[in-house]
Amino acid sequence: MNELNLFFSYISRHKYSYLLGIGCLFVTNWLAVNIPLYIGASIDLLGANSTSDYQQLIDYIYWVIGFAVLMMLTRTASRMLFFNPGRLVEKDMKDDAFRTLTQSQQSFYRSHPVGGLISIVNNDINGIRAMAGVGMMNIFNIFFTLSMTPLKMWQISPSLMLFCLLPVLMSFTIVNYAIRALRTLLNKRMQYLQALSTTTVNFLNGVDVIQANQVQDWVLRKFGKHNQDVLTISLAQLRIRTFIMPLLEYTEAALKILILGVGGWYLLQSDLTLGQLTAFLAYASLLAMPFMSLGRLISTLQMGMVSLKSMGRILRNREAIQDETSKIQADKKRPLMNFSKGIEVRNLHFRYPDTTAKHYVDQEGTNNNSFDEDHAGFALKNISFQIKPGEKVAILGRVGSGKSTLVNCLNRFYDINENSIFIDGVDITTLSRRTLRAMVRTVTQEPFLFSDTLKHNVQFGSAAYEQVDDEKQLSQVLAQSAMAKEVSLFPDGVNTLVGEKGILLSGGQKQRISLARGIYTPTKLMILDNVLSAVDNETERFLLKQIFEALPSQSCLIVSHRQAVLEQVDTILLIENGEIIAQGNHKTLLAESSLYRETWQFLQTDTDDNPESSIKTEIGDNVHQGGGDV
Numbered sequence: 001m002n003e004l005n006l007f008f009s010y011i012s013r014h015k016y017s018y019l020l021g022i023g024c025l026f027v028t029n030w031l032a033v034n035i036p037l038y039i040g041a042s043i044d045l046l047g048a049n050s051t052s053d054y055q056q057l058i059d060y061i062y063w064v065i066g067f068a069v070l071m072m073l074t075r076t077a078s079r080m081l082f083f084n085p086g087r088l089v090e091k092d093m094k095d096d097a098f099r100t101l102t103q104s105q106q107s108f109y110r111s112h113p114v115g116g117l118i119s120i121v122n123n124d125i126n127g128i129r130a131m132a133g134v135g136m137m138n139i140f141n142i143f144f145t146l147s148m149t150p151l152k153m154w155q156i157s158p159s160l161m162l163f164c165l166l167p168v169l170m171s172f173t174i175v176n177y178a179i180r181a182l183r184t185l186l187n188k189r190m191q192y193l194q195a196l197s198t199t200t201v202n203f204l205n206g207v208d209v210i211q212a213n214q215v216q217d218w219v220l221r222k223f224g225k226h227n228q229d230v231l232t233i234s235l236a237q238l239r240i241r242t243f244i245m246p247l248l249e250y251t252e253a254a255l256k257i258l259i260l261g262v263g264g265w266y267l268l269q270s271d272l273t274l275g276q277l278t279a280f281l282a283y284a285s286l287l288a289m290p291f292m293s294l295g296r297l298i299s300t301l302q303m304g305m306v307s308l309k310s311m312g313r314i315l316r317n318r319e320a321i322q323d324e325t326s327k328i329q330a331d332k333k334r335p336l337m338n339f340s341k342g343i344e345v346r347n348l349h350f351r352y353p354d355t356t357a358k359h360y361v362d363q364e365g366t367n368n369n370s371f372d373e374d375h376a377g378f379a380l381k382n383i384s385f386q387i388k389p390g391e392k393v394a395i396l397g398r399v400g401s402g403k404s405t406l407v408n409c410l411n412r413f414y415d416i417n418e419n420s421i422f423i424d425g426v427d428i429t430t431l432s433r434r435t436l437r438a439m440v441r442t443v444t445q446e447p448f449l450f451s452d453t454l455k456h457n458v459q460f461g462s463a464a465y466e467q468v469d470d471e472k473q474l475s476q477v478l479a480q481s482a483m484a485k486e487v488s489l490f491p492d493g494v495n496t497l498v499g500e501k502g503i504l505l506s507g508g509q510k511q512r513i514s515l516a517r518g519i520y521t522p523t524k525l526m527i528l529d530n531v532l533s534a535v536d537n538e539t540e541r542f543l544l545k546q547i548f549e550a551l552p553s554q555s556c557l558i559v560s561h562r563q564a565v566l567e568q569v570d571t572i573l574l575i576e577n578g579e580i581i582a583q584g585n586h587k588t589l590l591a592e593s594s595l596y597r598e599t600w601q602f603l604q605t606d607t608d609d610n611p612e613s614s615i616k617t618e619i620g621d622n623v624h625q626g627g628g629d630v
Helices: 002-048 051-103 106-111 114-156 158-205 207-212 216-243 251-268 274-315 318-333 403-410 433-439 454-459 471-480 484-489 507-520 537-550 563-568 586-592 594-605 611-619
Strands: 343-350 359-361 367-371 380-387 392-397 421-423 440-443 525-529 555-559 571-576 579-584
Touching: 002 051, 002 114, 002 274, 051 114, 051 274, 114 158, 114 274, 158 207, 158 216, 158 251, 158 274, 207 216, 251 274, 343 403, 380 403, 380 571, 380 579, 392 403, 392 563, 403 525, 403 555, 433 440, 440 507, 454 471, 454 507, 471 484, 471 507, 507 525, 507 537, 537 555, 537 563, 563 594, 571 586, 571 594, 579 586, 579 594, 586 594
Parallel strands: 392 555, 392 571, 440 525, 525 555
Antiparallel strands: 343 380, 343 421, 359 367, 571 579
16 A cells, blocks of 8 residues: 555646546547447448438448547547656656655665665666556556446347357456466566666676776676576566467457357347447457456556555655755754854764664653663764864774764764754754754765766865856865866866766875865864875875865864874874773873873884774774774
8 A cells, every 4th residue: 555655646746637538538438339339330221222321321431430530539638648647757756766865864775775776766667657657548448448348238239248258257367367477577577677786886886896806707697697587587477478468369359259159140040230240349349458458457557566666665765854854944943053062972872773782761761872781782882072163173093993983973874862962052863964964064084076077076065066166266175175286287177077986086186176075165063084094195284284274164073093183183082992982182192091102102103104004003903893984
């Protein structure tokens, strides 16, 4: 029922088109069942060999021609009135699905591979379009035909009409069994297509790794297996459609043979006239056509229902988006937040959805953020700190300590418990993500560039990207991100295409363009997650100067192991196993934290300038694996 409710919610948008189409189908079928009556009457007039009936014969011919022309017009109109909404339903559903995907959070993508989502939007949607177009038309067309045609046949000869039902019922019983098998195969085929799309996307994203390790043969075998699965299931579907489904299409021939045999006997017994027998043969064709299309209709409906189930995986996530919309409306009524008190984290706990841990509640049954004693399975535990306006804070910790997890909680890439993070005293879970991310901007450690110009990649997400270009501001942020000189050497300057995922640029250039994108639009808190890992020392010093002296943000949170960063920030948060074990400025931690002091010594002696490896060497090789960074 959920799938049907989803389907009807879309076709109801085009109800007037469907209603007009239903009206045209009714007229078409009414005309179709009346034409044989005039043809039969005309044949009986010819058999009478009476010249006095000549004018009536001409009138019958005119009626047949007029009905045929009118039926052609109404049939064409009915198809347009059903097929066009079918395409519009496809478009509306694709738009809603893509809108939902762009607003879905990381937790959704953890359980839904991108390749499978692409297959749903591009392949499975075809079944919904067919169901909304030809499927809806055939439902009403079959209903009108099977209600009008048997009535006309009954009026001519009830006994002969009952004989005609025998081959129809036999064929339909056989095909109905085949249709149930076909539905199972359709479901499996869509799953195989989604798996094939997921595999294709993964391999194409990692094509450099595949080539570097010379594993093309293994990749081809893996891809070939999924492709073979699709082929096998498609051939199984084809066998059913080829050998069993045509049984309904042979029903018309069986009906005509039966009518000629039984009806011919009635004719000899003078129970039927020649014209009535001719009309009955015409009705046999009309009766057989809906049964022939009935098999295709059921197949279309089954494929549509399977497609709706797949599409529902995406569109059901709209509930979270509708909650986001309500929060946006609430934010408009809220007093303007200016980050006057900064951001405060109070006793933050977080674990990933696929991990387990005990969660205690108080005696009244309310959530009090109390957890089991050993905090098993939690990536973050008892995190508390504050970033005041204008403060620069650094996060230091080894791989898997929870640095990026903390960042993703601050910007709500992950859903967190209520009363854990506050901006100006307001719980961020009550804010819309749009409002939150207008104040908190994140530059991640894995920069993503779109297959567009360098200028559009920098301006992406700002008002200038959609409205008016600010060349002066663009030049300023490129200079602040140490990209101005390199951009000037590009063949097309800021209009240079960077390629898919910025493939034409080096790692350091991609990081600096991503940084330029982050500082292009002023914000309250800038989060920089290891954005200096791919730049040299000289560029690092220049960028740090821009971050600390010219960054338009009021506050800054930097995830980094760079010495220059740790020396200049106001506060350092030292994280170990998801907990803050020490915090303070550089001098304070040197005096009070043995772990920070030892880490600092290794950073100074690391000749390869690889802080991650230094920390792992100092703290130990047994890097924490539970609930690590994503």
